[in-house]
Amino acid sequence: QRHQPVFAEPATRRNRQVGVTQVLTRKLLLGANFETSESEGFLNNPYRKVRYLDAGEARGYGTQLERYPHTRTGNAGSLQLKYYLPWRAALDGSYRLYSDTWGIIAHTGRLAYVQPAFRRWTFEGRARYYTQDHADFYSDLFPYQNAFNFLGRDRELATFTSVSLGATATWEFPVNRVSFLQKGTLNLSWDRLRISYDDYRDLR
Numbered sequence: 256q257r258h259q260p261v262f263a264e265p266a267t268r269r270n271r272q273v274g275v276t277q278v279l280t281r282k283l284l285l286g287a288n289f290e291t292s293e294s295e296g297f298l299n300n301p302y303r304k305v306r307y308l309d310a311g312e313a314r315g316y317g318t319q320l321e322r323y324p325h326t327r328t329g330n331a332g333s334l335q336l337k338y339y340l341p342w343r344a345a346l347d348g349s350y351r352l353y354s355d356t357w358g359i360i361a362h363t364g365r366l367a368y369v370q371p372a373f374r375r376w377t378f379e380g381r382a383r384y385y386t387q388d389h390a391d392f393y394s395d396l397f398p399y400q401n402a403f404n405f406l407g408r409d410r411e412l413a414t415f416t417s418v419s420l421g422a423t424a425t426w427e428f429p430v431n432r433v434s435f436l437q438k439g440t441l442n443l444s445w446d447r448l449r450i451s452y453d454d455y456r457d458l459r
Contacts (some may be wrong), residue, residue, distance in 0.1 A: 257302075264297030286335035286349075292328070299323035305408040307397040316396060322406050323392070329355035333363075344370045358391035359412070377425040386416040395456050413455040421446035 274288035299321045309317035333351035340346065351363040367381040390412040392405035423444040430436040 262301065264301075266294065266296035266298060268295075269293045282339045284335075284337040286333075286337070288331075288333045288335070290331045290333075292330075294327040296325060298325065298327060299407065300409065303409060305397060305406045306395070307400050307402060309400070317400060319400060319406070321408065322404070324357065324405055327355055327357055329353060329359075342370075344368065353387075357412070359387055359389070361385065361387035375427045377427070379421075379423040379425075381421045381423075383419045383421075384416070385418075387414065389414040389454060393454075395454050408455075410452060410455045414453040415450055415455070416453075417448060417450040419446055419448040 270290065270292045272288065272290045274286060276284060276286045279285050301320075303321050304318040305321055306316045306318055308315070311317075331351055331353040333349055335347070335349040337348075338346045345368075347365075347367040347369065349363075349365045351361075351365075353359070353361040353363070363383065363385045365381065365383045367379055369377065369379045371377045390407060392403060393407045393409070393412040394402075395408060395413070397403070397406060421444065423442060425443075426441045428439055428441070430439050
């Protein structure tokens, strides 16, 4: 933190993942994954502040530092289907459900199309939809100072939805002058992301 050169707070994070892939048919693959994450310690941003109603302020609100719980456990499960098309292309779809002890529940859906072409090129188009509820201790504007034990105004903890569209072109080329490399790739990606917040106000 500014003006606090001795500020130091620990944070420990652990992540575990397990997954299995099953061939359903000659052209269809199913993947199932489960992930759990655990965090403990100082988990909030040392600079971010929350707002609270204050009639004594000219702007109508005052600010104070965020306070987060010292523990967080999240679990996520996902399913993925990959279907190979006759013309060397593939469709890839997935769904992911996430929930944690802060009260956030999130859903993610993704669909992608992959097409090899011209021997060394691969093209991918993709779309992704994401939605989540806000954390239990989140608010854009609290009713008064120290309204609750925990206070957060990080927009990543707010209620929002996002839609993204993207495309990638990959060119594969041989590497002849380096003995331990057989090939390399050149990748060009483009993504457009739109986020709609339900309960967060950009003060700018």
